[in-house]
Amino acid sequence: MSENLVALFQNIGLTEQKAKETAKNKNLAPTLERVINTAGFQNKPSEKSTGALLYHLASTSTPAAAPHLDYIAEAIRDSKLTTSDQVAAAIKFVSNKTNIDEAAFNEECGVGVIVTKDDVKKAVDSYTETVKDKLIKDRYKYFGLFFAGAKNIPSLKWANGGDIKEAVDAKMLEVLGPKDERDVVVKKKKETKPEVKEEVKVDVLKVPDMFFEGELAKLHKPGENPQINPELMKEHLKATGGKYITRFPPEPNGFLHIGHAKAININFGLAAAHNGICNLRYDDTNPEAEEERYFESILEIVKWLGFTPSEVTYSSTHFQRLYDLAVELIKKDKAYVCHCTGEEIQKHRGGPERGPRTACVHRDRPIKESLELFEKMKSGGFEEGEAILRMKMDLESGNPQFWDLVAYRVLKTAHHRTGSEWVIYPTYDYTHCLVDSFENITHSLCTVEFTQSRPSYYWLCDALEVYKPVQWEYGRLNITNTVLSKRKIAELVKKGYVFDWDDPRLFTLPAIRRRGVPPQAINNFIHTLGVTKSDTVIEVTKLDAFIRDYLNETAPRLMGVFDPIKVVIENLPEGFEQMLTVPNKPRDPSMGERTIPFTREVWIDGSDFREVDDKHFFRLAPGKTVGLLNVPYPITCTKVVKNNAGKVVELVVRYENVDGFKPPKTYIQWVAESPKHGSPVRLDEVRLFERLFNHANPQDKREVPGGYLSDINPNSLKIEKGALIEVGLWDIMDRWIKSSESKTDFEAMRFQLIRIGYFCVDRESDLGDLKAGSGASVKDKVKKIVLNKTVGLQVSSTLKNKE
Structure with a gap:
């Protein structure tokens, strides 16, 4: 940078x-x-x-x-x-x-086009005549459609949005008079025609038991949560039909991590368990931290995990409505414009000493004055930090979430959706519960750090007399040997300890995906943890076990060697070739078969040969016999060829193709030398990953006094170059090209390298033309192949001792 x-x-x-x-x-x-x-x-x-x-x-x-x-x-x-x-x-x-x-x-x-306030007023007056009957019938609940229609008047295409809003407000007041009892209930978005939304689609095997037992089984049913005004619940049920409605509401200011996988599963899973719906809502109220890549990644990850949102929504869609409600809050004397600095606010809240709390001089300013100042904030009359809108709550409460929280701040930064239309933005504390209300959420599920926020969540809904969802908290998910903080991961990226946010050593969900972890393994892992009020810290080895179990059932087997040694079978003729049909997974016919060549020259791994034999070593050595996986007869080493530096570069062996030869104790993997079959497949890189941190909790100052950066494992990444793999990889790649819709999910090409571990193809690979049916196999087009290690094999202690 x-x-x-x-x-x-x-x-x-x-x-x-x-x-x-x-x-x-x-x-x-x-x-x-x-x-x-x-x-x-x-x-x-x-x-x-x-x-x-x-x-x-x-x-x-x-x-x-x-x-x-x-x-x-x-x-x-x-x-x-x-x-x-x-x-x-x-x-x-x-x-x-x-x-x-x-x-x-x-x-x-619209260059040079000037639309005055008078022009706006005349256009709105004219437009009103075309919708006057509807306006009189629906009164103030017609505001949204009225305002939208006014903004679409051709002559107002380049008008200031604030001027249009002002003219619409004035016209509604002129035609309808002030709001009265007919306008008390704050109506929902699209309330005149309740939507029949698509039910949650969850591409998982079944709805897990966790949604019908323990804490989740105790949750209220839609309609059972009390309201300050019973009419609010009637309107809510009319709009929803009594469905469960949840949402996953991430801030688009970073990439999702393993903890979010739990949130996604709980929100989408609870809705699915009760035939309800779940929205993906972007809480996009901080334009300084938001980027388009985060929006795209979040939706992609949700779908990758197997969930389809009923609707993708944005908090920013409601900016105008949120602003209008803030004005109402001021009118109710429950909000005020404040000019205190952050330090001054902290002091009034008792400071570090936790002394008595006091009101600032702005708390009791006249309502009219706060209304004028809030309008000035909206119009750009204040610079950042000069004015905020605070909710007038309860400074005497023991709960810090009642100490006059900030509702709006000045932020003169363009927004990804609204551009520079707004220079004030609502805070999370103000926005979250209200947008939950607008979307008719029945169960607002969040992690336990928001427990203190629940009373203030309810306070704001009741203060504005809008439908009030129920907030319910569950424990966070944490994993050992990593950090999940966005700030800490950003530091790792900045200082070059990892490639990027999707480095497979991290536990962001893009990183886990890139490592080749199947989404089903993540979901299975989450489901076994259950849902409680307590935070959980899970050993990373437990997650590895779920990944390994899933891949063991689903991944085809291939042979590969990382440290190739050439083997020449002396008693087979030049040009010898035998095509072997081998199972993609032993003892599982459903996984199919593949055909590989067996030739006079093959490659084995350097770790499977020792020049000096040992009684505890059961693989190839001079004069010793070993089996080649899937080959009818074993081989015996008869000669070792070295280069001038004394390095072993070739082994000459005898093929023991005689009946009655005693089967060997050990079989090793191998790869044939057969250019006409595209064998071996030569890999540009194989990336072998280990834990990024040495300690289970790298943030624990007692175990890691030097801080988490001092705990980084210097051997967390090893890159193997020159590795060889069998031709079964071409089959996997060809199948992927035919079946993949996006042609970007390289990690879906997963397999086990026998006796080594589970691997996937990395997105940095270049497979050439990825169009299916282009007339050539991928082996004729590939330019670069990079593999990532997903997880190792669970090798028994007996086998380890033998090897």
């Missing part, structure tokens, strides 16, 4: 953290660097709004628009494009064009 890039990105208003993250993004960084340089902000800062638009351009541009990015960047610099909508229109306009017609560009992108 270049320090110059970080500095350049800070010139357009990115924080240092965001700039560093962006500089490491191989896709985004070059594009952003290009548009900044084009706009002329190499050595000087831009206006924050301009910088936000340049970032929006770089992060949302398409390959079809790439030739004309400079043109758009200059238009942003010259203030021709001033909104994210205009930038989006520009990207669309220039796509696939050779030359740009300036007049057409200006017209299509």
